[in-house]
Amino acid sequence: MKRKQSDHWFERAGKVIPGGIYGHVAPVAGLPRSFPHYCDRASGCRFWDLDGNEWLDFMCGFGAILHGYLNPVVEEAVSRQRERGSVFNQPSTLMVELAERMTEAIDFGQWAVFAKNGSDLTTWAIRVAREKTGREFVIKAKGAYHGVDAWCDPGLGGRIPADRERILEFEWNDFDQLSDLVIQNRDRVAAVILTPYHHAAFGPSVMPVEGFWQEVERLCKEEGIALVLDDVRTGGRLHDFGSHRFFGFTPDLAIYSKALGNGYAISACLGADDFKVAATDVFLTGSCWNDALAMAAALASLDLSYKGGVAEQVMHLGDYFVSELEKVCQAGNLELKMSGPPSMPYPYIVGDDHLFQIQDFCKACALQGLYFHPHHNWFIGNSHTETDLNEALERVGLAVGKMMEIADLP
Amino acid sequence: MKAEVCMDRLVPWALARSIWASAMQLHAAMGKEPKMDLLPSLHADGIVLFGSSGLAFSDNSLIGATQKGWAVPRLMNFMASPFTALRALQVIISISKIHRFKEIGRLQAEVILRSGLEATVTYMNFHPYCQELFFNEVGATFGIGFRDEGPIWKISWNSVESWQVSDYLNDEELFGELLFTDYDSAISCSVGMLSHLIAAGSGKILLAGRIPLLDKFGYASRIAQKEVPQP
Numbered sequence: 001m002k003r004k005q006s007d008h009w010f011e012r013a014g015k016v017i018p019g020g021i022y023g024h025v026a027p028v029a030g031l032p033r034s035f036p037h038y039c040d041r042a043s044g045c046r047f048w049d050l051d052g053n054e055w056l057d058f059m060c061g062f063g064a065i066l067h068g069y070l071n072p073v074v075e076e077a078v079s080r081q082r083e084r085g086s087v088f089n090q091p092s093t094l095m096v097e098l099a100e101r102m103t104e105a106i107d108f109g110q111w112a113v114f115a116k117n118g119s120d121l122t123t124w125a126i127r128v129a130r131e132k133t134g135r136e137f138v139i140k141a142k143g144a145y146h147g148v149d150a151w152c153d154p155g156l157g158g159r160i161p162a163d164r165e166r167i168l169e170f171e172w173n174d175f176d177q178l179s180d181l182v183i184q185n186r187d188r189v190a191a192v193i194l195t196p197y198h199h200a201a202f203g204p205s206v207m208p209v210e211g212f213w214q215e216v217e218r219l220c221k222e223e224g225i226a227l228v229l230d231d232v233r234t235g236g237r238l239h240d241f242g243s244h245r246f247f248g249f250t251p252d253l254a255i256y257s258k259a260l261g262n263g264y265a266i267s268a269c270l271g272a273d274d275f276k277v278a279a280t281d282v283f284l285t286g287s288c289w290n291d292a293l294a295m296a297a298a299l300a301s302l303d304l305s306y307k308g309g310v311a312e313q314v315m316h317l318g319d320y321f322v323s324e325l326e327k328v329c330q331a332g333n334l335e336l337k338m339s340g341p342p343s344m345p346y347p348y349i350v351g352d353d354h355l356f357q358i359q360d361f362c363k364a365c366a367l368q369g370l371y372f373h374p375h376h377n378w379f380i381g382n383s384h385t386e387t388d389l390n391e392a393l394e395r396v397g398l399a400v401g402k403m404m405e406i407a408d409l410p
Numbered sequence: 411m412k413a414e415v416c417m418d419r420l421v422p423w424a425l426a427r428s429i430w431a432s433a434m435q436l437h438a439a440m441g442k443e444p445k446m447d448l449l450p451s452l453h454a455d456g457i458v459l460f461g462s463s464g465l466a467f468s469d470n471s472l473i474g475a476t477q478k479g480w481a482v483p484r485l486m487n488f489m490a491s492p493f494t495a496l497r498a499l500q501v502i503i504s505i506s507k508i509h510r511f512k513e514i515g516r517l518q519a520e521v522i523l524r525s526g527l528e529a530t531v532t533y534m535n536f537h538p539y540c541q542e543l544f545f546n547e548v549g550a551t552f553g554i555g556f557r558d559e560g561p562i563w564k565i566s567w568n569s570v571e572s573w574q575v576s577d578y579l580n581d582e583e584l585f586g587e588l589l590f591t592d593y594d595s596a597i598s599c600s601v602g603m604l605s606h607l608i609a610a611g612s613g614k615i616l617l618a619g620r621i622p623l624l625d626k627f628g629y630a631s632r633i634a635q636k637e638v639p640q641p
Binding site: 355 | 543583584585586587605606607608610611612613616617618619620621622625626629
């Protein structure tokens with residue numbers, strides 16, 4: 001695999017950007033010498049790196065792409081808006097249309113606000129919950145990712161103890177532990193914030209046990225706690241109208257981002273009516289948050305999802321891919337298993353407690369042009385066809401055959 | 411039983427442990443048995459004693475010695491056994507020379523890297539935030555070494571010393587592995603001259619296994635690098 005240009009640009013980056021590339025796309029977070037450092041272009045479910053290598057992609061911009069890279073419908077809507085402008089002194093009417101569209105589609109949502117990143121609104125939502133309840137504490141699941149702010153980021157630096165003094169944690173799916181925390185802190189808990197299922201990095205995804213969400217919802221209602229759903233990563237991939245519908249519960253507030261704009265930066269928080277006053281009292285703004293291009297993209301993207309039943313489609317495709325992938329690996333004596341929902345599968349190998357084998361597997365697949373991440377859930381997109389998936393499966397067969405050869409590669 | 415080290419003595423203690431580890435590594439690299447053990451101990455009134463050599467420094471002198479290249483040892487201890495103290499001093503001077511040596515080779519890389527590992531492990535054991543980071547990692551073992559030969563050392567936890575660096579024996583189960591591509595990268599990383607993110611991206615360090623564990627180790631090493639003076 002060629003990587004001369006990738007390395008050249010990374011070297012330049014290192015001189016002017018701390019770490020060269022940071023965050024979840026930092027080389028160290030993936031496979032530093034197997035994945036390219038930079039992308040050049042993308043289309044559908046494929047992308048090309050700077051050195052011209054073509055990749056069959058299963059990360060979809062870490063979830064930001066649901067309808068395929070450069071989806072013509074979304075791009076057309078953005079092009080139309082681009083002729084009128086993107087950021088103005090005042091919002092465009094697209095903001096109203098988008099709020100109307102989302103509140104019509106998402107059953108509990110009576111109002112909507114918009115920002116750019118998931119973090120912008122997960123943090124804002126817990127402040128709304130504090131405003132509404134007059135309470136301080138927030139409960140989250142251990143290891144859950146809710147963004148880059150100091151109360152929840154997974155990094156190690158820049159922290160002071162006060163950042164997390166009001167954040168309590170419980171083990172995902174352990175309702176009794178959650179309940180105990182609430183009882184121990186009765187009338188002090190403002191919000192319980194959770195993802196629809198547990199999709200922490202570096203470990204298999206864990207679906208909610210039967211009745212978990214219903215119990216959480218009941219507890220929150222009884223105790224006057226805001227139930228905040230972080231649907232940032234999952235939104236649009238489990239259910240077109242919100243992941244709470246997939247699991248059968250109703251949150252008070254929910255945050256969407258990633259797939260919402262199909263690659264254009266936008267996030268949304270939807271809320272129940274009784275949180276509307278609190279929402280008006282918690283300051284929220286950003287100079288580019290009214291970006292009309294992203295809102296045009298979101299409207300087009302939602303249209304595709306709502307009309308096409310995209311969540312069901314990616315779930316169906318994922319189901320096929322996951323089961324066939326496990327079979328191909330098993331044929332090569334590799335006990336690969338996929339956890340979580342099939343539209344967002346997370347890979348692991350039985351007995352590979354310290355991740356060496358999954359890293360080798362993904363390296364071997366990278367040599368076949370497959371972008372499989374060893375530490376993060378993958379994403380099946382609307383642009384993956386059965387032909388693409390079969391092509392990937394064929395390449396996996398080759399990769400598994402060659403795994404032993406690459407075990408020593410960096 | 412692990413000794414207790416208060417925060418205001420953590421820097422001299424990490425420094426003393428690094429010197430001891432460097433001396434051990436220097437002898438091992440030369441295939442010699444150390445003539446004396448410089449295993450340090452902390453004493454009252456801010457004194458650090460190196461083994462039974464008679465070489466002792468005040469905390470401040472030890473830090474000064476690293477920063478300025480020289481310091482006067484405690485005369486009272488020195489005079490009690492001047493010959494062994496002098497020999498110990500010679501060992502420390504030779505370690506210091508290795509740190510300042512311009513040419514990069516295996517010996518230099520091993521000694522400097524081992525010194526950095528010891529300082530980091532000391533921080534993992536006694537620095538409050540590092541202790542917090544590794545609280546849930548008890549039982550983990552990870553290897554450090556060079557690409558061409560694999561892990562040379564392992565960092566593991568035991569109930570006597572808490573986190574410790576020791577020689578890696580083949581086939582021991584590792585939770586993670588950090589290998590340097592070459593000696594230059596090992597030295598640069600050890601002294602904080604190479605960004606870990608850039609080093610990983612450019613292939614100068616190779617990481618495998620449980621990356622978050624190695625990430626914590628890297629962060630602890632950067633805290634130690636910031637606080638513990640280097641020659």
